Amino acid sequence: MTQKVALVTGAARGIGLSATNIFIEEGWKVAMIDRDADELHAAAAGLSEAKPFVCDVSIPEQVDAMIAAVLAQFGRIDALVNNAGVADFGPIEGTTFERWxxxxxxxxxxxxxxxxxxxxxxxxxxxxxxxIGSISGLRASTLRVAYGTSKAAVIQLTKQQAAELGEYGIRANCVCPGPVKTKLSIAVHSPEIIAAYHDAIPLNRYGTEREIADVICFLCSDKASYVTGQIIASDGGFESTGVGLPALRV
Ligand SMILES: NC(=O)c1ccc[n+]([C@@H]2O[C@H](COP(=O)([O-])OP(=O)(O)OC[C@H]3O[C@@H](n4cnc5c(N)ncnc54)[C@H](O)[C@@H]3O)[C@@H](O)[C@H]2O)c1
Structure with missing residues (x-):
């Protein structure tokens, strides 16, 4: 049987590395993409079914060269996980155009x-x-003018992709994680933010990288063959909760 190939961006650590491991467990090969060359090569070492490709996904020439290199190596791409992301929390007036x-x-x-x-x-x-979107793309909050807007745009881009690429049999879905303890979130979540998240999330805790990656890999699998254009929060119930006033709890 032909082995399927997943291309995962931001695969050097965090949610992308967890998705890489699940794909391999399920018999796929993985093209691991990241711009952090040292961390990427360290993560890929020992994963015989994965190959690292250093690439900054925001630079068109690097992206074209990376896709060509992945196809030269593996000959096919069955799933693309657009996971590479950066976070930066700041007020509207303090967000310079450069930060945006x-x-x-x-x-x-x-x-x-x-x-x-x-x-x-x-x-x-x-x-x-x-x-990969975020609960910050589903709900507005203070300090996320750039991050939240970028993730809301990713949600709409997913729907555009599903609408236009469906006729080729290509599915497009978006996973919106709630808070997960990774290098990205540690940099922007203070102890006060962590406590407030625990309070607002029905499951009362952060998610794990694997709890997000399991949903990603399910959506890439044949088990989701009739699922496209969907925005799925893996967030402990945060997004569905509406008015989560502590005073209304029993
Ligand atoms: N951790 C959370 O709480 C959380 C919550 C919601 C959404 N997300 C989203 O999940 C995704 C993964 O985040 P994570 O928490 O695992 O973060 P992480 O910082 O642990 O990993 C992100 C990886 O992406 C890489 N990367 C960043 N910019 C890149 C670029 N331009 N080109 C190539 N690689 C690049 C980094 O080098 C890093 O290895 C992101 O899109 C993030 O916005 C995370």
């Missing part, structure tokens, strides 16, 4: 560029795309 662009470059432009470059290969396999 830094977030949009990776979180939005990167998803557009890698998906576009991979589309011919995904047409060949009738493959699927999973984009």
């Amino acid at each position: 662009r830094r977030i949009m470059d990776t979180n939005l432009d990167g998803v557009f560029l890698v998906s576009q470059a991979a589309t011919p290969a995904l047409k060949d396999t009738k493959g699927s795309i999973v984009n």
Whole structure:
């Protein structure tokens, strides 16, 4: 049987590395993409079914060269996971255009560029795309003017992809994680933010990388063959809760 190939961006650590491990457990090969060369090579060492490709997903020339290199190595792409992301919390007036662009470059432009470059290969396999959004793209909050807007745009981009690429048999879905303790969140979640999240989340805790990655890999699998254009929160119930006033609890 032909081994399927997943391309995972931001695969050097965190949620992307966890998705890489699950794909391998399920018999796939994985093209691991990251711009952090040292961390990527360390993560890929020992994973015989994975190959590292150093690439900044926000730079069109690097993306084109990376897709060509992945196809030269593996010959096909069955699933694309657009997971590479950066976070930066700040008030509207304190968000310089440079900070805004830094977030949009990776979180939005990167998803557009890698998906576009991979589309011919995904047409060949009738493959699927999973984009990583965030609960910050589903609900507005203070300090997330750039991050939240970039993730809301990723949600809409997913729907555009599902609408337009469906006729080629390509599915596109978006996973919106709640808080997970990774390098990305540690940098922006203070102890007060962590406590407030625990309070607002019905399951009363952060998620794990694997709890997010399991949903990603399910959406890439044949078990989700009739699922496209969906935005799925893996967030302990945060998004569905509405008015989560502690005073209303029993
Ligand atoms: N951790 C959370 O609480 C949380 C919550 C909601 C959404 N997310 C989203 O999940 C995704 C993964 O986040 P994580 O928490 O695992 O973060 P992480 O920082 O642990 O991993 C992100 C990886 O992406 C890579 N990367 C960043 N910019 C890149 C670029 N331009 N080109 C190539 N690689 C790049 C980094 O080098 C890193 O290895 C992100 O899209 C993030 O926004 C995370």
